[in-house]
Amino acid sequence: MGHTCPWWFGCFLVNPIRRLAQRPSRILGPFVRPGMTVVEPGCGMGYFTLELARLVGPAGRVVAVDLQERMLAGLRSRAGASGLADRIETRLATPETLGISDLVGRVDLVLAFYVVHEIRDQSGFFAQVRDALTPDGTLLVVEPPLHVSGVAFEASLACAGNARLQVVSRPRIGANRAVVLVNPTA
Ligand SMILES: C[S@@+](CC[C@H](N)C(=O)[O-])C[C@H]1O[C@@H](n2cnc3c(N)ncnc32)[C@H](O)[C@@H]1O
Numbered sequence: 001m002g003h004t005c006p007w008w009f010g011c012f013l014v015n016p017i018r019r020l021a022q023r024p025s026r027i028l029g030p031f032v033r034p035g036m037t038v039v040e041p042g043c044g045m046g047y048f049t050l051e052l053a054r055l056v057g058p059a060g061r062v063v064a065v066d067l068q069e070r071m072l073a074g075l076r077s078r079a080g081a082s083g084l085a086d087r088i089e090t091r092l093a094t095p096e097t098l099g100i101s102d103l104v105g106r107v108d109l110v111l112a113f114y115v116v117h118e119i120r121d122q123s124g125f126f127a128q129v130r131d132a133l134t135p136d137g138t139l140l141v142v143e144p145p146l147h148v149s150g151v152a153f154e155a156s157l158a159c160a161g162n163a164r165l166q167v168v169s170r171p172r173i174g175a176n177r178a179v180v181l182v183n184p185t186a
Pocket of ligand 1: 004005010013014041042043044045046047048065066067068071093094095096098113114115118119120
């Protein structure tokens with residue numbers, strides 16, 4: 001826990017070859033609707049961000065958050081080339097905060113793909129996510145099966161549970177460890 005993916009690895013993560021194993025439209029389609037507000041912590045250079053922006057459409061918004069400015073710069077460049085820049089806002093996080101306190105109760109979906117294991121204060125992370133979500137808002141967490149053991153994944157889910165996020169399903173996303181949680185209304 002706590003090792004940050006180096007910026008240069010972000011270039012590999014946006015390689016189109018990744019689509020053979022992880023097609024963003026197929027993974028994200030069931031979770032995203034036009035007009036949604038989506039937050040993506042640990043967006044990297046935006047492998048999933050561009051598809052999120054396509055799916056939320058012109059009335060939607062994607063707030064892409066990363067610890068590293070070089071990742072965000074890579075994402076902005078790719079978003080500009082795809083004509084999606086106006087739907088994507090980039091924010092620089094710190095290890096302590098995602099910087100989304102202005103979005104309390106306004107976020108329909110949070111996508112945390114291959115990032116939770118890098119976060120040192122997972123309890124703080126899940127509390128910030130819960131605060132940002134609308135009642136019944138959704139958090140999709142996907143973690144890599146080799147880096148993240150089953151025990152470590154369940155420990156992360158315990159932190160999410162302490163933040164009062166509820167597990168609703170464990171979708172199959174390749175060989176990854178994946179879970180859908182909601183911010184319960186009551
Ligand atoms: C393995 S990369 C995954 C990138 C992207 N989600 C993907 O699947 O291609 C993890 C990313 O999370 C970012 N990250 C790590 N800790 C973070 C934190 N506390 N807040 C925001 N981003 C963080 C890293 O800088 C890196 O860009």
